[in-house]
Amino acid sequence: MNKIINDIRETARQLLAEGKVDVVIGYEKGSLPLKATPCFIHSSEGVDSLIWDETCENNLATYVAKTPGKKAIVAKGCDSRALAVLLQENQLVRDDLYIIGVSCHGVIDQRKIGAEVGEILEASISDGKISVKGMEGDKEYLFTEVKDATCQTCRYPNPVMEDLHIGDTIEVSQEAAAFADVEALESKSDSERQEYFKEQMSKCIRCYACRNACPLCYCQECFVDCNSPRWLTGGVNRAENLLFQAGRVMHLAGRCVDCGACSRACPQGVDIRALNRKMTKDVYVMYNHESGISEEGKPALNEYSANDPEQFLVKE
Amino acid sequence: MGEIQVETENKKYEPKIAAFLCNWCSYAGADLAGVGRIQYPATIRTIRVPCSGRINPLYVLKAMANGADGVLVSGCHPGDCHYISGNYVARRKFALIKSLLNHVGLEEDRISFSWVSAAEGGRFAEVVKGVTERVSALGPNNGIFKVVDGGAADE
Amino acid sequence: MSQNKIGSVLIVGAGIAGIQAALDLAESGYLVHLVEESSAIGGTMPMLDKTFPTNDCSMCILSPKLVECGRHLNVRTYTNSQVVKTEGEAGNFKVTIKQKARYIDLEKCTGCGACAEACPVKVDDEFNQGLGKRKAAFKQYSQAFPNAYGIDEKNCLYQTRGKAKGKDICLKCVKACQAGAIDHQMEDKEFEVEVGSMILNPGFKIFDASRLDYYGYGKIKSVITSLEFERLLSASGPFDGHLVRPFDQKEPQKIAWIQCVGSRNAKINNNYCSGVCCMYAIKEAVIAKEHSHIPVDTTIFYMDMRTPGKDFEKYYNNAKNNQGVNFIRSRVYEVTEAKDDSGDACIRYSTEDGKICEDQFDLVVLSVGLEPGDSSKELAQMLDLKVNKFGFAELEPLSGVNTSKAGVFAAGAFSGPRDIPETVMQASAAAGAASALLSDERGTLVSEKEYPPELDVVGDVIRTGVFICHCGVNIGGVVDVPSVVEYAKTLPTVAYATDKIYACSQDAQASIKALISEQKLNRIVVSSCSPRTHEPLFQETLKEAGLNAHLFDMANIRDQCSWVHMHEPEKATEKAKDLTKLAIVRASMQQAVQPIFMSMNHTALVIGGGVAGMTSAVSLADQGYEVHLVEKDNALGGVARRFSTGFRGEDMKAFVAGLIDQVSNHPNIKLHVGVGIKDVGGFLGNFTTTLENGEQLAHGVALLTIGGQEYKPKEYLYGQDDRVMTQIEMDEALYNHDPKVDDAKNFVFIQCVGSRSDENPYCSRTCCTKSVKLALKVKKKNPGANVFVLYRDMRTYGYYEEDYEEARRIGIIFVRYSENAKPVVSKEGDTLVVTVTDHVLDRPIEIEADLVCLAAAIKAPADGKKLSKWFKIPLNAEGFFLEAHMKLRPVDFSTDGVFMAGIAHSPKNMEEVIAQAKAAAGRAGVALSKDQVESAGLNAFVNKRKCTACGTCEAVCSAKAVTVDMVNRVAVVNDALCKGCGACASSCRCGAISLRGCTNEQIVEMLNSL
């Protein structure tokens, strides 16, 4: 067992034993190979199920506002950014929250592995290598080969706010945000992009896993569920799926912390991040804004500058 | 003055454009075009709103889903807002939705944004002409958002 | 003063000053008689394209005021009218007004324009400065109020040729007018009104540039005035905003402005600075570049760049550094016609170093100054008012608005050149002064309309009545009105539909009223002209019929349909149907909206006990309101205690002492001196302020008059040698006969110390004049003294130009330095040496100084930030208070019920502080006069079930009307503050906050029906 896990457990044990928190939200081993699952530890006896590794893919910030009482949370960089936005938006009481920060090298993209080896029967991770036994064959991967797309462009692997840091921090280059993925899509023709999104949207079954996995989708009633006005019909079709996704992305504009939870949650493999990333890029380029990188910031659409760009205007 | 020439295969096609105009500037500019009898195409269907800041980006999506051939949103010039900053608040939303919709493959010219002041009657007419021309060139909305009979229009 | 006071006020001149004063007074319970010489209200502002320094569209910001003023029940507007006689005294005047025949009945005219269309006579259009044509039947400008035409009897064919001979000549207008509004037999009439006070704001005229023949105006076609240039720029101008030369329609690529045409000119007895020309020239140059689609080269020829107003210096710097406007400090000798037949003009000028140059321009704009108008002079004469040598009214010293006659107040350019915010301030100040004079009579003459009790239609089956207007032939000539009626009948909720020849006519209104009760209609839709002009009229009809005014919508099928699709009747008809349908959808989903009333505490809190605060307090107390005056210092008076004399020689010590005496003994004023503020809560009508001593003050409005600070120079050996002092210190030294001053022979004044710098990029406005005054004082006291003023631009605006001229005349030496080569003060032994590079001589000169006076900047108050947080009010980048609107709301904050005056707003001189303080008191008085705080009710409202308390609405609300209640975790709209813009509703992701009259449901249903 590595030191980080040990420290997480000890911290949790202490917090619970001393009554500083009612619950610790962290990860435990899941029921499937390469899957961790969120867990809620209510007493110090339970802390030994807590783990930390490259399978801890869920954004635990999703749970924080809905969990009553004082709570501790194991937070990666992206989780902490989501927490920052939630704080900016009055969704959390900082004093009720204890952030156990962990620097994150990224999580594993299981879908990629599954596509190659079939259903995963067994897997183990050690020294940056992942050995997988699958129904269609066995394979060994370097972690970097199967790192989730989100994590490949991550600029905030270290928590932006925390009460305690566990483990080392990760050095981050100070370069401007990179959006090669967005640019690649932008460089395509309108009709190519249209085709791409049509294909993506035809996969969507409107199960709302993306929305529900998102730490920042916390509306009491989502616009897609609203009866009056009825933004969407009850239909599940490509056009309205896109309306849902585009509407959702607009609602995340200047708030999305690019954690990738939506894409990972999607059972249909819809490239939801393609929309969010475009939005993130626009907000970054136009307003020099990154969401949730400090407790004090504001969501981009909550503020404005007299000099905001306005290339979008008609030419007349 | 004013007759626009639209070169499309189907000459009879006349787009229908949902136009959101802010009460204090653009709606007044549109009135001024009327007072000046400045002719422009009869393509827009105006919805008067107090301020461009009132425009929810979802309106644009809804208009597209409902099959409007175009959407025009017009407000006060930056700094002229009757409510001080409504159009500044709106501006970010507009820039982002325009860029996003273009990214997902909606034709750029379906959605138009402009600032037209209460004194710019002529410019209002120019904007409508320009928007109409560009929307006409695209042909009817068969776009990725349009819903017909419970399905995407082109499914 | 009369014992029989009358609660009404006469206002002469309906420009922005008249309109503002009229609205302020009418809103605070006085009947207003508004007399305007021309056929429409608005004055000069409608002629302007954009306004500095915000580049706001002039018409856009003015037109809501025009409509409000025009429709106000307690403003009686008399156009084409003049005051011909006055008698009586303060509190009770009898005024005779002569109204000239308009020949068109205002009651009947619908503003449709058919008469103008038919009228065969074309004459030069004064509104467009003669650059375009109008008819003899005309309306000044399209947004004009009254929205009615008039006939110009000097040019009308019938009036000039037919009437006298009894011949039916022309009369085309009579035939064209379907409303029967034209009455060529109308006669001039005279009538008398009784008023308690008068406010005079007849405005100005521009200097007639042809009086200075060396500028070539009137001879060279490419030389025009700045006002003509405004019309060229204006989108509603003669060339629809296309920037072209009027005579050959060529797009100018090179434009010059010549400053001080008719200003700062002692030879023609105009030895004053018009104050506005530098800024408007810069603005025109910037806008010209913006407007033109080809690159335009713009050059401004000037003597001193005078941009001392709030945020003006930044505007100037931006024009110079970012917009590429050329500024040439020069003297212009003459303008001649170019010899190359291009129609261009050549300017011959000398630069500062004496070089003589010539340059050719496509267009030369003369920045003409402001002069008293002809009617101003007549007015002054009739009322026997004191005027100065230039013909402007002379105001009582340190009064801001008082003319030499009691009960008669002045605003705007009547008393001297002024820009729009100063004019608006004075207007509000004059209104406040009139209100103070007549406070006992407040509410005695105003009327309020009575309506039948409102029908409760909640839950009733929706029955929409639809009325489609032909507007004579204006709509019916293009749109197939009967088919629109038939179409409307098929639409959901429509119970009744019909057409009307003129829906706005008296009989149509009566018929609509009758139909509401006969047909049990509970929603009304009118398809006719613009709701911007006619909605209030129809809503009035609904109210008279017992329906809530908001169960209504209009479709604009004239201005935005028949008029703009004249050659496409079928498409226009289709569009009219759709627009009508949209209106029906919106109206059918509309619920009754009740105005919201909240209690009003009639007490004012004034924070800051300097001249501004005390003046405001006295004005409000005189208006009859309780005032708490809080001063954290141990004594009242503020910085003015340190001044000896005012800019017009007033004894400041006596003045301040007088004010202190007034506030101390006024029964309505309660002083809280020597105590600061701990906390503030509440909003318009219901503020609670807690003082540091724990005392809690309840008040309905707050006036923030906390002054500023003097910059403590870090430069020029200040603080190291006591012979280097600031202006205030020198004034005190003079007053106290300090030997450092009394014995000095060589004086050096250094301007712009801490102003116009990177740190403080604004002009402190008063220091040039102050230095000139101090220099004159020492020079006059000791004519042998050597007095030097080292300056960047001498900004002795207005009448202070005379002081500047006198100073040069009596031998005070003015040396200009550039911002890159600032003077150096050094010490050689015990001798102070000032070194400065002279621009004319182009070499450094050394002055041995006995005294160096630094024009230290005026800085924003230190407490601004605290107040900003407490009152939710914004500050500008330099920490000065930021008003709700730079032009038209110069003393209001965007937060209702909070007002400002004095230095905390921006640097200004004492006279200006007083005017602003009175203005703030005037505006505050308007708010306090209300029995209750009323809001129309078209406000945002919250669905608590959906709200997540995320605070987005709070962040985007510029009125600070939405706050998140963190205890109940829900957003709360303060109805007293909400302006109904809907930014919150469009930003709310959860759909929890919406806007009455414009809900998501309504908009989506409208989109669904398209």
Added chain:
Amino acid sequence: MKISKEKFGQAFDALVAEYQIIAPVSDANGIAFKGVKSFSEVKQDYLNSKLPPKAFFFPQHEKLMSYKKEGKDVTVKSELKVDNTVLFGIRPCDAKGMQLLDMVFKNDQYTDPYYFERRDKSVIIGVACNKIAPTCFCSSFGLSPAGSEGSDIFLIDLGDSYDVEVITEKGKAVAARFEELSELSADEQALVDKIKDAETSSKVDVSTTTSKLDKMFNNPYWDTLQEKCIGCNVCSFSCPTCHCFDISEEVRKNEGTRVRTWDACMAPLFTLHGSGHNPRDNKKARWRQRMMHKFNYFVHNNGSMSCVGCGRCIKGCPVNMDIRQVIDGANKAELVVE
């Protein structure tokens, strides 16, 4: 009896003229049931489809009728056009799932015409599972990877040929097209037996679950069970037996349609009343409902559990809620006095 894949393919292709054929195909998103025109399009080596085939009888979004008002005239249209359909390649779990759905859409009071119009016109050709995924647990419910229950014809893939079992009359009509059925060889028979005997390696004991749940309505087990659930609809939508729906009116201008759309008990809005009251306004109540419905109420009402052990919900769940663990947890939960 067996048929060679070549012959089967020919018969399959011939069916296209009379039937709409739905079969597993491989697309970018994995395996999906889609309309095919030829046997060559069919993916033969597959575990199971990502989404269950229930949508062919019970579409996610279905128009029930439409109406239009013109002037004073109102017209109502309700047209359901269904072709004869063959569903090929249905796995035993899904075939069983359809039988469970039948119980929902037909009872002694009501038969749903929309569902049964499609159901009755369909022939299910089931295919046994040769491979068993780690998430498969059908054997827990007395089912098996080679169970023929619910199929009209049942096939076992033998490589070059299929073992054929014709089960129903409907099946016979289709199977009549299969010419030259031949006997299995001994080896083949052994293979068939092996496949038929196979069980899922993963199994949960559900023998006492129903009766246990009878006593668990107020059990604290539900309190913490649901904590990590994010309340999405993945489990419901990917379940072959989930059948909750919502009926709504879509009205625009002068016309409208009445539509039926899948709903899911995991969504808070599912039980939200028009009044604003929500009887299941928390995840705990919703999870209890899900479990009770599948393993208790359905058993009481229909005599069977409403789960076939396909494992789709396990694979799809974004937070790795594993229904096997949930059942197991319920089995082990300590009873409290209710």
